[in-house]
Amino acid sequence: MSSSSAPVKPPSDIHRAWWKESSVYQIWPASFKDSNDDGVGDIPGIISKLDYIRDLGVDIVWLCPSYKSPQVDMGYDIADYYSIAEEYGTVADVEKLIKGCHDRGMKLLMDLVVNHTSDQHEWFKKSRSSKDSEFRDWYVWKPPRYDENGNRQPPNNWVSHFQGNAWEYDEPTGEYYLHLYAVEQPDLNWEKPAVRKAVHDIVRFWLDKGANGFRMDVINFISKDQGFPDAPVQDKDTPWQWGDQYYANGPRLHEYLQEIGNILKEYDTFSVGEMPFVKDVDEVLKAVRYDRNEINMIFNFEHVDIDHGPYGNKFKPGNWKLTDLKSFFERWQAFMYNNGGWNALYWENHDQPRSIDRYVNAPQSLRSAAGKMLATVLALHAGSPFIYQGQEIGMGNVPIEWGMEEYKDIDCLNHWNLLLKSKDSNAEAQTSARKEYQKKSRDNARTPVQWSAGPNGGFTGPDIKPWMSVNPEYTRVNATDQVKDPNSLYHYWASVLKSRKEYLDIFVYGNYELVDRGNQEVYAYTRAYSNSKALVLANWTDQELSWDAAAQKVNNVKEVLLDTYGPASAAQGRFSGTQWTLRPFEAAVFLLE
Ligand code: GLC
Ligand code: CA
Numbered sequence: 001m002s003s004s005s006a007p008v009k010p011p012s013d014i015h016r017a018w019w020k021e022s023s024v025y026q027i028w029p030a031s032f033k034d035s036n037d038d039g040v041g042d043i044p045g046i047i048s049k050l051d052y053i054r055d056l057g058v059d060i061v062w063l064c065p066s067y068k069s070p071q072v073d074m075g076y077d078i079a080d081y082y083s084i085a086e087e088y089g090t091v092a093d094v095e096k097l098i099k100g101c102h103d104r105g106m107k108l109l110m111d112l113v114v115n116h117t118s119d120q121h122e123w124f125k126k127s128r129s130s131k132d133s134e135f136r137d138w139y140v141w142k143p144p145r146y147d148e149n150g151n152r153q154p155p156n157n158w159v160s161h162f163q164g165n166a167w168e169y170d171e172p173t174g175e176y177y178l179h180l181y182a183v184e185q186p187d188l189n190w191e192k193p194a195v196r197k198a199v200h201d202i203v204r205f206w207l208d209k210g211a212n213g214f215r216m217d218v219i220n221f222i223s224k225d226q227g228f229p230d231a232p233v234q235d236k237d238t239p240w241q242w243g244d245q246y247y248a249n250g251p252r253l254h255e256y257l258q259e260i261g262n263i264l265k266e267y268d269t270f271s272v273g274e275m276p277f278v279k280d281v282d283e284v285l286k287a288v289r290y291d292r293n294e295i296n297m298i299f300n301f302e303h304v305d306i307d308h309g310p311y312g313n314k315f316k317p318g319n320w321k322l323t324d325l326k327s328f329f330e331r332w333q334a335f336m337y338n339n340g341g342w343n344a345l346y347w348e349n350h351d352q353p354r355s356i357d358r359y360v361n362a363p364q365s366l367r368s369a370a371g372k373m374l375a376t377v378l379a380l381h382a383g384s385p386f387i388y389q390g391q392e393i394g395m396g397n398v399p400i401e402w403g404m405e406e407y408k409d410i411d412c413l414n415h416w417n418l419l420l421k422s423k424d425s426n427a428e429a430q431t432s433a434r435k436e437y438q439k440k441s442r443d444n445a446r447t448p449v450q451w452s453a454g455p456n457g458g459f460t461g462p463d464i465k466p467w468m469s470v471n472p473e474y475t476r477v478n479a480t481d482q483v484k485d486p487n488s489l490y491h492y493w494a495s496v497l498k499s500r501k502e503y504l505d506i507f508v509y510g511n512y513e514l515v516d517r518g519n520q521e522v523y524a525y526t527r528a529y530s531n532s533k534a535l536v537l538a539n540w541t542d543q544e545l546s547w548d549a550a551a552q553k554v555n556n557v558k559e560v561l562l563d564t565y566g567p568a569s570a571a572q573g574r575f576s577g578t579q580w581t582l583r584p585f586e587a588a589v590f591l592l593e
Pocket of ligand 2: 034035036037038039040042087165
């Protein structure tokens with residue numbers, strides 16, 4: 001890394017694209033902003049905050065599912081892809097939102113949820129009505145199996161992502177249907193050409209309305225092994241096992257993605273696919289390599305599954321070290337860069353707890369510092385950064401004192417109800433499960449956005465009971481205070497995104513190299529493009545520490561670009577010599593000679 005090191009040659013086929021340069025702000029409508037005092041966020045509420053979003057410096061707004069839905073899984077159970085949930089607004093409101101984004105130079109991303117529908121969708125109602133329905137094979141129906149005692153059993157042993165078995169018996173026609181998620185979320189049968197055609201029509205409908213692309217929900221699950229075999233038993237405590245090898249990145253995935261990709265190409269879109277269970281990077285590359293015409297990038301799960309317990313059980317305690325996190329990033333960063341792929345960068349979304357509580361353990365006085373450090377590390381990786389509502393002000397997990405009545409998420413509640421019924425349920429098991437919910441339940445991400453220090457955090461009217469309680473931290477963590485304070489996390493996020501754009505070659509198109517690999521307290525990496533190079537350095541602890549710059553051959557700081565403790569100008573000169581002092585959770589970014 002010293003000035004004598006050879007310039008980094010960018011791959012000769014480095015591919016530039018607007019979507020690589022973009023960053024995204026994610027909105028989960030129920031909890032963003034309530035405009036009509038019914039306690040539920042809505043689209044007019046989002047429109048009222050578009051300036052706030054633009055001022056962060058993001059390029060794209062991703063709107064989580066807002067379609068008509070019984071809301072069993074908060075909109076990921078869609079009953080009609082062509083209408084908007086009444087509580088959120090109307091199709092005309094979405095058109096206004098699209099225009100509001102475009103007027104401010106931003107784009108709008110819709111959520112495409114097509115691995116499954118709601119059981120209230122007309123297609124499923126018809127499918128379930130009779131074995132002869134023309135919609136029967138739009139979903140996955142199978143006859144029961146019988147055990148040696150003649151008892152009826154599901155067609156295979158796959159577990160649902162929301163706990164329990166993944167098949168539901170339907171009395172009237174005597175068959176089971178597959179639901180990888182809730183019972184109310186039957187999986188579509190993508191083998192059927194009419195299903196794919198119906199999805200293509202939905203895609204065109206929203207693109208024709210001006211939407212600029214899609215986030216695609218569990219998109220790598222759409223092609224299943226048609227043998228539907230039993231999964232090998234890993235977890236002996238339950239009859240239900242992960243069958244992911246039979247449906248994650250299944251046999252016809254790329255064919256299906258290319259069919260959608262052909263449409264997306266006509267509109268010059270942004271697309272990101274959610275891909276749980278991906279272990280085979282080559283498989284991912286087929287989906288995201290820029291010349292494959294499938295999707296632009298994926299959300300992978302390695303870094304967010306880091307604290308899960310055995311067998312991917314997220315409500316069991318799990319341990320991790322900083323070096324684990326670093327090695328996940330290193331692998332994906334290098335792999336995508338060297339092979340023409342692209343990363344989606346995220347700490348948070350509507351399914352994950354708050355990053356400030358997951359990845360660091362900061363005392364109250366250092367939470368903002370920790371948030372700034374996490375922002376720096378994430379957004380200057382190679383990839384497109386995603387910021388989830390509230391992350392820009394450092395919202396935290398729900399309070400540990402909250403009782404189960406405050407939790408609303410089906411995943412968490414299913415787990416709790418199964419535990420209460422199980423023979424292992426005792427006070428100790430319940431306390432331990434509740435501890436894990438407070439750490440990992442999706443509810444942590446779903447409390448209303450804290451807009452002000454006023455009643456209900458300004459999310460809804462002062463006398464209204466919001467659909468989910470506001471996190472009481474709103475008196476000290478809220479958007480109004482942070483917009484006013486130039487040293488806030490909100491403004492820091494804006495400065496990170498600005499630097500990323502200012503040094504586009506380095507931070508978007510440069511390569512990534514991990515520095516000081518074995519260090520459990522510091523995360524450091526360089527980004528380099530041709531003769532330009534930057535170092536991102538972060539103290540992951542709540543203690544001041546000294547970093548041996550000489551040992552890492554860093555002796556050539558040209559300029560401090562960013563420092564989490566104040567203006568970069570104030571930090572010039574602090575980082576010279578052989579040993580550098582890093583304050584608690586301090587991160588800094590340097591241009592090197
Ligand atoms: C994805 C969504 C999640 C949803 C699930 C089923 O993981 O992000 O919120 O519950 O798919 O659609
Ligand atoms: Ca409302």
